[in-house]
Amino acid sequence: SLVLLIDEYDTPLTECLDDPKLFLQVRNYLSKFYSILKSNDTALRFLFITGITKFSKTNIFSALNNLTDISLSTEYGSLLGYTHKEVEEYFSKYLSCASETLKVEREELLNQLTAHYDGFCFEENAKQKVFAPWSLLHFFSSPERGLKDYWFESGGKPSVLAKYLQSHTLRDPMYYGKEKALALNILSGSSDVENLSDVGLLTQAGYLTIKRIQGTTAYVDYPNLEVRTAMAQLYLEQMLRGRTVEQIGAGNIAYLLANENAESVYHNLNHFLRGIDYRAYKDFKESSIQSFIQIYCAGAGLRARTEVHNNKGRSDLEVRSGFRHWVFEFKLVKDGESPEKKLREAEIQMKERSYGLSETHLEIKRMALVFSLKDREFVKWAEIL
Structure with a gap:
């Protein structure tokens, strides 16, 4: 047979x-x-x-x-990846070796691996999560390199997605980082060539994964930091019309945030914003700026969060790079409005609401920026001490 x-x-x-x-x-x-x-x-x-x-x-x-069809079967939910238990049981020696190499406690290393490579869910009860084998095995083979992003290079942009993006666009960048809903039967059913759903396709391609099921609705989001970075790279390609951040004159934002001063960050963010295809993104809002900068940072492998709450309010964007924690407050100024007044509003708001000050173990860098709708760039900035 x-x-x-x-x-x-x-x-x-x-x-x-x-x-x-x-x-x-x-x-x-x-x-x-x-x-x-x-x-x-x-x-x-x-x-x-x-x-x-x-x-x-x-x-x-x-x-x-x-x-x-066993695509969403609970019986086979762990077929295409390593469960948390399997990693601890079968890769115990590799975990110990990596822990020693990176000088990180074993439990902390496992938490970091989970955040970077775990989180894929392939079953309709949304209970079983698995690690991406390709990424995890590459990490164990060269732990001295740290937690690199391997998934995108190994097939994170399959031909069906590449072809789709040639004639379609991703959702507005404002949707980046937000949980998305779709009917469960879209994942279990068939697709028409002419009517491929962007969320359904991204889920099938591994960019989005099932987070929870409510009735007949599946709620999907990025499985881990590695895939979140890959998704940001897709958005960057679209926003910059296929160019890289280096080609438009913007630098490595992760390095700049970790090592440079606020003025350098201000000029670099403007280089990035000038490279965006404004014909595709005409209606600017404060949330648009948040999303653009968030994707820029995420594409460099940083964890950037918008609308970060504390007991007094919520900051526009917070991102950590190296031993620094940056907090950004954005204001938009229309033609005829005073950029200086908007900047003062942002400064007062950041001080009164103590944005970012809870991260006491890191160097806090707080920055207010005023974006001009007329000039399509930041025109004023201030570092809040």
Whole structure:
């Protein structure tokens, strides 16, 4: 008897999404192939097929209609990754070695690994979380490198997503970092080539994962810091029209925040903002600035949070880099309004509401910035001591 394993069955189709005639030809070839399997099913002991997108109009599996879809099965929820228990049990020596190499307590290291590489959920009860094997194994092979981002390079931009982004845009950057809802049957059902959902596709591609289920609704978000960084990189590509931050004259924001002064950060943020395609983002709000800067920082691997609450209010953006904790307050000024007045408002607000002062173990850097809608850049700044 024959065991047949087919990985990424949909790749031949997603490679030609932009060519309907070729797509049809490939579909027909694949359909014939699966028809042959059906006619010889007595010779098959086991057939296992993986893929990202399940197309509904291709009729690829119309002949092979005895398949069992286990995509969201709770029984197989840990099939495609390592559980927390498995990591502790089977990688115990590697954890100890990495702990010694990085001079970090074993428990703290496991917490860091969980934040960076864990969190993927592939079952409909949203109870089982798993680590990404590729990233975790790469870390264990070279722990001296630290917690690097491996997922994006290993296939974090599959062809179906690349093709989709050629003719579609991601949601507005204001949606970055927010939990998203979609019908559970979108994840378990099939997709039309013409009507691929951005949230559904990002979930199938691994950028978003199931966080919780409420009735027939799935709430999805980024599984971990590594994927959050990869998503920010996708947004940056879109916002900068395919250019890198270096190509538009902006620097490594992680290095600048960790080592440079507030004035350098001010000028660098303006370099970044000037590189954004404003034809695609015309309606600026204060929340738009928050999202743009958040994505810029996240794309550099930093954990940037918007609307951070304390007992007196909420700051616009907070981000940690090295031994520094930066707190930003943004104000928008329209034509005819006084930038100086807006700057004073931001300064008073940051002082009275004690933004960021709870991070006593780090060097606190607080900065007020005024963005001009007319000039499309920051025109005033001040460092709050």
